[in-house]
Amino acid sequence: MSEQLDAGLIAERIAESDQLGEPSGAHEVGRARRRKEDARLVTGRTTWTDNIQLPGMLYMAFLRSPMAHARITRVDTSAARARPGVVAVYSGRDLAGEQGSLPCAWPVTDDIVIPDHPPMAVEEVRYAGEAVACVVATDRYKAADALEAIEVDYEPLDAVVDMTEALAEGSPLVHESGNRAFTWKFAGGDIDAAFRDAPVVIERTYVQQRLIPTAMEPRAVVATTDGDGFTLYSATQIPHVLRVMLALTTGIPEHKLRVVAPDVGGGFGSKLQVTAEEVLSLLVTRRLGKPVKWTESRSEGNLTVHHGRDQLQRISLAAERDGRVRGVRVDLLADMGAYLMLVTPGIPLLGAFMYNGIYKIDAYDFTCTGVFTTKMPTDAYRGAGRPEATFAIERAVDELAHELGLDPVEVRRRNWITHQEFPYDTICGLTYDSGNYEAATEKALALFGYDKLRAEQSDRRDRRDPVQLGIGVSTYTEMCGLAPSRVLGSLSYGAGGWEHASVRMLPTGKVEVVTGTSPHGQGHETAWSQIVADALGVPFGDVAVLHGDTAISHKGMDTYGSRSLVVGGVAVLAACEKVKDKARRIAAHMLEASADDIEFSAGSFTVRGTAEGRTIQELALATFAAHDLPDGVEPGLDADATFDPDNFSFPHGTHLCAVEVDTETGACAIRSYVAVDDVGSVVNPLIVEGQVHGGIAQGIGQALFEEAVHDTEGNLLTTTMADYLIPTAADLPDFTTDRTETPATSNPLGVKGVGEAGTIASTPAVVNAIVDALRPYGVHDVRMPCTPERIWRVVSEAGPPASGSGARAGAASAEAPAGTSAEAPASAPGTASAPGSRSGSDSGSGSGSASTRAPGSGEATSSSEGGAR
């Protein structure tokens, strides 16, 4: 059922499948089709939002708060207004009457506090980077220049940086209503019984550091009006949701507002948002009657694109001596930042149902408190809640294995749901429809050479090699395919989880597919074409996929949560089935046969047992002419379908990571990485593999490199790509990927979703490997990101290694809350610092000649873009 995508195989597939547009005998679904999207992307004929130039266009730039928390006592925009090329300058007060409040669509509890969130601050700023004024000018340099002429007086207020301190008595307040946004609880089974007299209890605290999503395309917005209606182009993942929300926020009637997501350069959840800049661009274009554009600089983006993760996780696990887990208790603090944005409070809830992982657990108890701090709000970031949950349970299960002196794979084996037990109702109330954890794990262990690596590890331990080998295991599942609407309703989410598609046969036999999903790198144009080619029996190249413009695709729920194929792809298939049903009736009429006697195969409708038939293209033309249709049949051959799933889908897999940790320097290198994922049936193995690669890289980024660091005043220190380190090519190894295929039973394609799998699985695999390497030193944890400094520190504090490989078990006390860990509080005075830094000039493209780095260029950069702050 599965195959390894090695280079040789890929080369073969290229030969076989790169004939774009050629009719094919074989099935399209399952082929490694090269992407339709690529032609414009590799030749630079792209439509990024910032590429859009409209006649008379004006440019916006924002003045942003230099303080995390302050009262605004005065804003004087008059000098800026007088600058050359400046058309208008607005403060929050100027827009107060019309700007409304940015929406939160997920009030997770009845008593949740949802503070007013003005797009531009009026009285008070609550995070560094919050917009306080904007300039509208005739070019982007002039707009940025004029920012420095705006005078703002601030009366500083106390910053609230640390979640635990925020909840303490007497903490300064972010909002008058207090720093607690909500407390959400969930439980199943008898948790007290599970922990009562439990032979083994593991208690750990893990820090999910704050991350900056860092899509490579910075956000950009273009707003324009014809005096009646408005069009907003935005680098967004959610044109449909955005349109509804902007209509509700600005009062522009929904039918007068068109939202377009042109080419969008990655999102990872960061563009699943209704942003201040989108609202303000619309308001400004409404005021001025001119098109306006805003494009963020990267530094501005690091400050003001919503952040991800930032949770403090306390997890307790009660187990038997044989390793069987009885119950799991989770107590979470989730940093909301200063406001609740589109789905901010819901993110930890998406993880709440996943702390049982792939295991059979009898009792579960979950509490999450959302906490306000004076930082940029958090919201969806690749995996959204599920990576956090997977990290905690996978780390804790490793701790349990260590405590019991068992192999981490063996402990998992003793707890996981076996393939005969599906469908399986979990303690969290989900029904896992299908899976085969044994098969994926066996395959991964074989590819990895697990036993050999364990032998080497033991040898290095015996030799007290300063470079220790660590092996990390991560067996994960996730809930994908957001989402059954009724479930979202039960969780108080403000919308449904269905998806829409239209399929229309054009008179010449070509096919247009309209999808409500909104791809930004996922390759929907290719994958949807493959699905349609098979369903209708038309050539792959005859299918065009339209998306991302509410005037073309009038309804949809967009792209996030690994939902597009699982919900949107299935809607496309359903629309094809409707087209075929209609075509069958028309064919029967034309062939003077009963519809029951019409067979469909490879694009032709034939009378059973005869050669007589019509192709779908012929039928398309006939329905266009409409000269001879059956009674009551409307002209045209097209159909709409909306799919609302009954259940989530549950991809799973086993990731194994080997690291070499230099205990003398703290340097850590990934030696090998094996991922065997089961994402159900596969439409395009090349796209699936690409998603897995990228996902793993992002998860490794969290494990090793990335952290949004704030000082005690709440200032973000990692504002540039030189401070906030996303992995480079040189930081990563080649990944070995393979698959098992256990089709999902909840949809006719058998697909499960793959967008987030790699990210969810890889972070615990890497950290488990690092901790495994350091077990002989009595180390139980290294806080993420596991930088050389943190590793070195934790090793030096732990003392000399226990001798020999016997040190694997028993060195830890299960009672120790966090064991020995490099847990320097991020906000301790004087300790805050960026995890590392990368100098811009040192990382030229390997070739920049001296002339490309002439003096003065840095100054030019800052005068053009740096003025945004």
Add this chain to the structure above:
Amino acid sequence: MPRITVTVDGVTYEEDVEPRLLLVHLLRDRLGKTGTPVGCDTSNCGACTVMLDGRSAKSCSVLAVQADGSDVVTIEGLARGDEWHPMQKAFHTEHALQCGYCTPGMIMAAIDLLRDDPDPSEEAVREGLEGNLCRCTGYCNIVRAVRLAAQEMSQAGERREVRTP
């Protein structure tokens, strides 16, 4: 305002520019060469990489006035008519792009890398592309693409100079 003459993708332009104007903004905002995107403001991401007199350069770290008299090739000028450059083909073949935002810069940097090392090892590709960030692909397929292009270019005996003839 200084007047500069610069050739971009085979067309010669004469422009009056502010001394502080970045080459990338000249390309994008004045000449409509929007195929070259901007990904950062600290010269870290490489999205803006173009060929400047035959060598790759981050066009956000070059002033337009510094490009006076120079020859610039952007991603838009790389193909010969309908015939893509082998590096463009290899990126397509190996699925070395997802959102494609890093792709123009990545392709330019990779071509320049092959000029110095026509048959790079995996490690050499990874080191050589360290100044070009991609958030989507995890780089595996980019590395494969660059090595595939290297093979194809050497088989075809092709060492195409990427500059206007």
